[in-house]
Amino acid sequence: MKILVIGTGYVGSTTAMVFAELGWKVTGLDTDVHKIRQLRQGLLHFHEPGLEDLLKKHIQSGQIKFTTDKDKAIQESDVIFICVGTPSRPDGSADLRFVKQVASEIGQKMNGYKLVVTKSTVPVGTQELVTGWIEAAQEHFYPFDVASNPEFLREGKAVTDALNPDRIVIGSESKRATNLLKSLYHSVKCPFVITTPRTAELIKYASNAFLATKISYINELARLCDELNVNVKDVAGGIGLDPRIGSSFLQAGIGYGGSCFPKDVSALILTARQNNIELSVLEKVVKVNQTQHSYLTDKARTRLGSFSGKKIAILGLAFKPDTDDIREAPALRIIESLLNERAQLRLYDPIATLPHDAKYESVAVCLEVEEALKEADAVFLCTEWPIIRGIDWAQMKDVMAHGNVFDGRNILNAHDMQALGYYYQSIGSND
Known part of the structure; x- marks a missing residue:
């Protein structure tokens, strides 16, 4: 199974490196040419203890690669993680323009069944929006699922948290999508919370707010x-x-x-x-x-x-x-x-x-x-x-x-x- 991580910021880079560490073939996709060039050289563009070591390890092993080629990356992937930014607007709401852009590009370029997973922190109901954006962008119909799999990483402890999580939350209405996501984490020992996408999205916000x-x-x-x-x-x-x-x-x-x-x-x-x-x-x-x-x-x-x-x-x-x-x-x-x-x-x-x-x-x-x-x-x-x-x-x-x-x-x-x-x-x- 081939994994694509779209967005190579803090969440995306950590997600990509950890799945490579778990044994999966991973591609990191970003529009920022400078970031991709650095990552290919084994250089992290932010400070996170232990993460650059994983980057160098898995570039050398061939488990991970980085690209700006959207068409090829999307078409060659089985599971796509959306890890782009959701910055705050002046009124405090989450700006989903980058999520929408990525969802539309997935719809345009997909060539078969894809499991699309929102890893970015997004408001309740975003899974439904992503589903609609992909459907609207499809020129030819291909089946797909959209699931929510929020991250619970502490900056400064991200590698430890990702490899030894206290829980994995999967929000999905599809048994196929749920089983696929569970298989990605098969070697991780922790409780799984299997729930609806809306509940998964709210768990993330509720956790940080508490x-x-x-x-x-x-x-x-x-x-x-x-x-x-x-x-x-x-x-x-x-x-x-x-x-x-x-x-x-x-x-x-x-x-x-x-x-x-x-x-x-x-x-x-x-x-x-x-x-x-x-x-x-x-x-x-x-x-x-x-x-x-x-x-x-x-x-x-x-x-x-x-x-x-x-x-x-x-x-x-x-x-x-x-x-x-x-x-x-x-x-x-x-x-x-x-x-x-x-x-x-x-x-x-x-x-x-x-x-x-x-x-x-x-x-x-x-x-x-x-x-x-x-x-x-x-x-x-x-x-x-x-x-x-x-x-x-x-x-x-x-x-x-x-x-x-x-x-x-x-x-x-x-x-x-x-x-x-x-x-x-x-x-x-x-x-």
Whole structure:
């Protein structure tokens, strides 16, 4: 069975490499000639631990190849995974133009039965739309099925998650399609959730929205902990031992970011509104997340008096460690807020970089932590990279002009920092 993965971004590249690792012949298709050229050379165009090793392994083994030839790729495939982007529109809805374009091209170029699988995160009802788009584009009738098989990958842990999933969700009305998809995953040991396409699509959104809810819940609780002189880390540890709650996603900080949670929560809220349902809990989740970074900058402003003219270091740009993804990263919100108040910024991240089209004044990008901290009036810790966790703060005390540390990820120990003579402010764990 030959697999085609359309779209070689984060989800598509991971999907292609993992199916190659599972023993299938895989083709990756993209219209971006530069991306395809890089992939053919064994070079990944984003940072994801372990994925480039799989890429090089399976290019060499011949299990995977990459192309821009749509006609040949579609006609030679048995199963086609749609892994293109579904960015947010201004109103929060998912933009399906790339999914529609791919579905139409499949309809035009197919030459026999195809199983088409939406791997992209899409609104409820998209499977029906994809079916209609393929049918409308067919010049000659060929049978096909459209199924939903959402991904549940964590950036920075994608290879582990894909090879050792906690569940595989298959949404299909067709027994043939269901059996085909199950056969692709035959060597994977985990529970299978076999359901309708609409249910599968909603499971993906509901999963991300629930995890986002846990983050905003602990972040809002951290604000109360500050007022009560209670350590939110101890609270999170205590409630996380309850198996009904669990310890994951209970780390207080400056909020969630990335390509999934902000987009998916907004899309789910909009879907509810379109069906005359109010998801008030999720609306509050979004509000907390949008204001969480300002909770820390407000505390910094109280300490510094004003940001104008202050030299401030930002350590960490990525929304989480082990990724170069800065989409919706809280660090960017902090940067924008500080620049609006005329601060002088020095930025450091071991992997992530500012957008190529970003034109920030009063910003210097540094290659070393010490360079960013040199003569700084304050520092904001925005990503919990190991190199940032491991900073020798005793040594950095003489590097900074003033020892003001604002820990947006609760990385450090308040007592240790205060003993070194720093003014230390975290979120809900300053005791």
